[in-house]
Structures are given as C-alpha cells and as structure tokens.
Amino acid sequence: MPKNIIQKIWDDHLLVQRPDHPAVLAIDKMLLHEVTSAQAFNELRRRGLKVRYPERIIATLDHSIPTSKNRSNIEDIQAKRQVEALRNNTKESGIKLYDFDSRYQGIVHVMGPELGFTLPGTTIVCGDSHTSTHGAFGALAFGIGTSEVAHVLATGAILQYQPKTMKVEFLGKLPLNITAKDVIMKLIATIGMNGATGYIIEYMGTAISNMSMEARMTLCNMSIECGARAGLIAPDEITFNYLQDRPYTPKDKIWRQSVEKWRTLKSDSGCYYNNHIQVDISALTPMVTWGINPEQAIAINELIPVVEKGEQAYAYTKLRPGQAIKNQPVDWAFIGSCTNGRIEDLRLAAEILKGRKIARHVRLYIVPGSEQVMLQAIAEGLDKIFIASGAEFRMPGCSMCLAMNADKVPAGARCISTSNRNFMGRQGPGSITHLASPATVAASAIKGAIVSVEEI
Amino acid sequence: MQAFQAIISNAIPLDMDNVDTDMIIPAQFLTKIEKSGYGKHLFQRLKEQNPKFILNNSKYQFSKILLARANFGCGSSREHAVWALLQSGMKAIIAESFSDIFLNNASKNGLLTISLSPQTINNLMRQAQQETYILSIDLSKQIIVTSANEIFKFEYDSFRKDCLLRGQDDLDYLLEITQ
Numbered sequence A: 001m002p003k004n005i006i007q008k009i010w011d012d013h014l015l016v017q018r019p020d021h022p023a024v025l026a027i028d029k030m031l032l033h034e035v036t037s038a039q040a041f042n043e044l045r046r047r048g049l050k051v052r053y054p055e056r057i058i059a060t061l062d063h064s065i066p067t068s069k070n071r072s073n074i075e076d077i078q079a080k081r082q083v084e085a086l087r088n089n090t091k092e093s094g095i096k097l098y099d100f101d102s103r104y105q106g107i108v109h110v111m112g113p114e115l116g117f118t119l120p121g122t123t124i125v126c127g128d129s130h131t132s133t134h135g136a137f138g139a140l141a142f143g144i145g146t147s148e149v150a151h152v153l154a155t156g157a158i159l160q161y162q163p164k165t166m167k168v169e170f171l172g173k174l175p176l177n178i179t180a181k182d183v184i185m186k187l188i189a190t191i192g193m194n195g196a197t198g199y200i201i202e203y204m205g206t207a208i209s210n211m212s213m214e215a216r217m218t219l220c221n222m223s224i225e226c227g228a229r230a231g232l233i234a235p236d237e238i239t240f241n242y243l244q245d246r247p248y249t250p251k252d253k254i255w256r257q258s259v260e261k262w263r264t265l266k267s268d269s270g271c272y273y274n275n276h277i278q279v280d281i282s283a284l285t286p287m288v289t290w291g292i293n294p295e296q297a298i299a300i301n302e303l304i305p306v307v308e309k310g311e312q313a314y315a316y317t318k319l320r321p322g323q324a325i326k327n328q329p330v331d332w333a334f335i336g337s338c339t340n341g342r343i344e345d346l347r348l349a350a351e352i353l354k355g356r357k358i359a360r361h362v363r364l365y366i367v368p369g370s371e372q373v374m375l376q377a378i379a380e381g382l383d384k385i386f387i388a389s390g391a392e393f394r395m396p397g398c399s400m401c402l403a404m405n406a407d408k409v410p411a412g413a414r415c416i417s418t419s420n421r422n423f424m425g426r427q428g429p430g431s432i433t434h435l436a437s438p439a440t441v442a443a444s445a446i447k448g449a450i451v452s453v454e455e456i
Numbered sequence B: 001m002q003a004f005q006a007i008i009s010n011a012i013p014l015d016m017d018n019v020d021t022d023m024i025i026p027a028q029f030l031t032k033i034e035k036s037g038y039g040k041h042l043f044q045r046l047k048e049q050n051p052k053f054i055l056n057n058s059k060y061q062f063s064k065i066l067l068a069r070a071n072f073g074c075g076s077s078r079e080h081a082v083w084a085l086l087q088s089g090m091k092a093i094i095a096e097s098f099s100d101i102f103l104n105n106a107s108k109n110g111l112l113t114i115s116l117s118p119q120t121i122n123n124l125m126r127q128a129q130q131e132t133y134i135l136s137i138d139l140s141k142q143i144i145v146t147s148a149n150e151i152f153k154f155e156y157d158s159f160r161k162d163c164l165l166r167g168q169d170d171l172d173y174l175l176e177i178t179q
C-alpha cells in the first residue's frame, strides 16, 4: 500500500503497538535547553535511573540567558541556577553541551540543524513546541513536555498516539519580496490556530521545492501555531547540500549511502492523507498580525477585520475593526528567534537597512539565532550595517521572543517582531506584538510604523 | 502519580477560546528548577491586569474544575502550566478542545481533561455562574453529574483512564517495554 512520508518514518520507529494502547516510538535524537530539562533529570535521580543513550542527545543554552556582551555573568539568580543545573546534568550523564564558549551555542532549533544533528528520516524531540522546525529536513520532529523529556532520557522512547496526516499544498509561484514567513502566516490565518490540531503536516508545492533550507525551517517552525504536532518537507538535493560536511552528518561512504536512502524518503504517489488543503500563494502580499494570536493576521494593506469574540484582542492591541494596520506607529522592533534568526533573515534585514536609519523613536534589536549566524553576519559585515542604522546587534539566544531574560518590550509599547507568538504579554508584561517577516520588520523600523518594504 | 479520585466541586467559568500556556503561567516564572511553587502564579498576569478576571472571584477560590472553550492549552509546551493548575487545586479541565502537547502533559500528571460539545460547554458555562451549581465527575463511569441533575457522558482514552485510575505512570510502562 502506498504510504506518505509521515507514515514511513512512523513505521520505521514503531517499537511496540499493543491494542488500545499508545504506540511506543523510538526516538533517535533529543535536544535539551535549560528551561524544560532540570525537572526531568531530577525525576531520573528520584527513580535511580541513568540516561540510556547520552550520545543521542545534545544541549544548549538559549531561553533564559542574557544577550548582552558579558552574558556569562548571569545576574538573575534563578536563571543562573537553571544554567548551572544544565551544566551539571549534562556533565554527569555524558551529554554534549554547547555552552557560551562554543561556536555552536544558539537557539536549540537553529543550532541543531547547523550541527547536522537534524537528519532526514529521524525522530527528533525537544522540550519545546517549535521542535517542528526540524521537519524542514524530512524529520519527524515534535515538542514534548518535561515528563516526556524524562521518558526519552531514561528509555530512548516515547508513548505516542498515531497522528492524523495532512497535506498542505501551496499553489503558485512565490511573488518577489514575499518570504516563507508570509506563507506560513497566511496558512495559519486561513485554517486557524487549531486548524491542524491532531495532525502532522506535509508541506509541498513548487514554492516549497524552490525554498532554501532556512526558509523551509521558518515555514515548519510555525506549524505548531495552527495546532499541528509537527510539519515536514520531504528531503531533496537542497537538503543534502545543506547537510553535507556538518559536524554530525555522516561522512564519506556512509554519507553517500545515507543520501541514496534519503532520496527515496518521500510520499508514494496515490498515498492517503486524512486531510488535504491547498493555499494559493501566487498573489500573496506581506502579512502582519493585528491581534493576540497568530491566526489574527492580515495582509498589511487590509483593514482590521470584525471577528467573533474579538473584544479582548481589540482592547489589548488598542486597535478597532475597520482601522488600517498600515502606518500604525511602533516603538520597538525585533529581528531574531527560531523563526527568523538565521543568516538569510539577517541578510534580508541588512539589505533593507543598508544606508538607512531607523526612526528615532524606535529601538531595534537584532539577535542572531546562534553563534554560527553571528560569526557569519560579522564576516559579511552585516553587524556594521545594523549598528550604522541605529539597531542593536546582540548575542545569540531567544531574547525578546519570550522575554525570559532582560530583553523585554515595556508595558504599553508596540513591537513589530519576526518571532512566532503574539500572545498577550509574550514579549514582556503589557507589551503589544505584531508578527511579520524580517523584511517587514526592517522596513517598519525605518519608517517607525508598520509598512512593507515597498513603502520605503 | 496519585490514583484518581472522584471530583466534586463548582466549576470556574473561564469563558475564553485559545487559553494559551503563556497565560496560564507566564515565562518569567519558568526559571525555577523545581516542580513546585507554580500554583501561586497561575494566570498571574490576567489576575493582576483585570480585577474582574474570573479567577479573582473568591467564590471560585476552592474550585477543582476549570471550564473553558476551544483550544485550551495552546502555545508553548511548558509542563509548568499543568503543574501550576494542579498546584492551585485544579483536578479537571473541561473544554471544547485541547492542544496536543497540553493533553499529553496533563495526562502525565494526573490532570483530567474532558472535551465536550460547544453546546454542552455553553450550558455548563451559563450555569456555572451560579454559586450553587456543583459538578461531580466520575472517571470510571465517564460521566459528569450536575447539581441540576443533568448527566453528561464524556469520551476518554481507555489506556489513559486505566493509568489515571491506578495512578500508574507512563515511565513505568515504557521501562518495562524497552528493557
């Protein structure tokens, strides 16, 4: 029977399936960060268990760390304890930690792929909902809670109910200046925040086949914002080119054999999906959110719509239905996060910021997703462009995406951001967030108000 | 994990769709390395911002049941959200639907999640405004009985049910299988 790629990876990893029980699924790889792992290690200690496969796990620091130059001096005592706990836990169990002094430290979903840790056909988990990012490589990658982190530490496996599958097909060519961010925001606006709950998505279409790995990661990253457990794209030559010669990717003969195998890793023709949708992107224009969740998104030229039960969103964002989102003044701008903190995103921002100044009342934080991104940006002179424009170029981490460190948008301030969630107070208590692409954020920072690149 | 007991309580009518885990427990409280101490921060921002927020109402001070609309627990995978709910006394969440990861996290910690139709939620939501409206939840029979003598059946996964009723842990099961 023809199978889709999701079923293939699932079947490859199925250890046990008892009737009326969830499946026991083998997990190839796990990523750890400081916020969702300490309690899992404590659980193992409490039960006298050891980490079974430390070599299948890597760890980094990203969520709660400062992004200032002297970041190793963590002032927040709790955050410091959390970082210390990860250092001790990984050391004790023989797990590789990419600490501040490593060239590979970074947001877990940026550094994993950079290391070649993320490989096609594997199952990957992390105590973080945006683990779906790794699906860009044709991996089955999903976020788990801390209890499940403990399960994988102790057994290398997890209990899972077989998810339903959904095919999302993007029709048409991507218009000039439109990014993967706009595409995924359009999908979420179309199907809603729980439009894909209970599903794993396979993305396809010519636009996807032409996308770089960075763009594919942006797309898969936000799968969770429409409720999907994971989103993936079948691997192809672009995937293999990206992966070749990275620290964890197989070498020489094993590399060649792996690529041969990966070439067959795609959905069979005539295979079944539980659901199938098509989204035409041939006339897509830049997207921006107006409300308090990612489905409340419109094209920049559209007016804020009337939505059912929208009172809280209108009140929180201080916007009314019928009003334009365009030219809405912003106080802050943020370019970074696991959605848009990669080198392509920074290049795109630099292209727009080059020779221009950001508006005097705006603060723009540009935070590379990893050390690698930062080093590359410096090598290309992007940092100079950013600083000359009036932006602040900071050290890698999650930063203003979730405001667990000092990088916070002040209460009442409005921020245009390349991150993935515009929940109330996500970027700091009382802050207002508008999600958009790096191009739109850079343009808006210059203008001091929400605009697309065409306007500057 | 403790074996699940029947729940008898009034229910907090949190009349919202898309209650996300950032709301349930804001990121600023996630720097702890312990599993305890989250209860007092449950919905803290919403409680501070709005004196009329339903969880500020003292009549729901000892409630064990939270009532909400669609897509409860969406967003971040933080299990801290489930810990915060449990530590502030919640035993069950009744909603139209839940996010995937939240459902998993809840079941791993013995927090019962019940999905009911929008009509039933509407009905419960309306009546829960009255102080005297009490629900009792019996997981073994998969029914909710209200003080107005209505009975609602609910679906619940048989494996999960068994785990909850016996207080059995997923990890024990996994260890047994992967030995």
Ligand code: SF4
Pocket: A062, A063, A107, A108, A109, A128, A130, A337, A338, A339, A397, A398, A401, A402, A419, A420
């Ligand atoms: S950048 Fe934001 S969304 Fe991504 S892992 Fe960090 S906090 Fe989570």
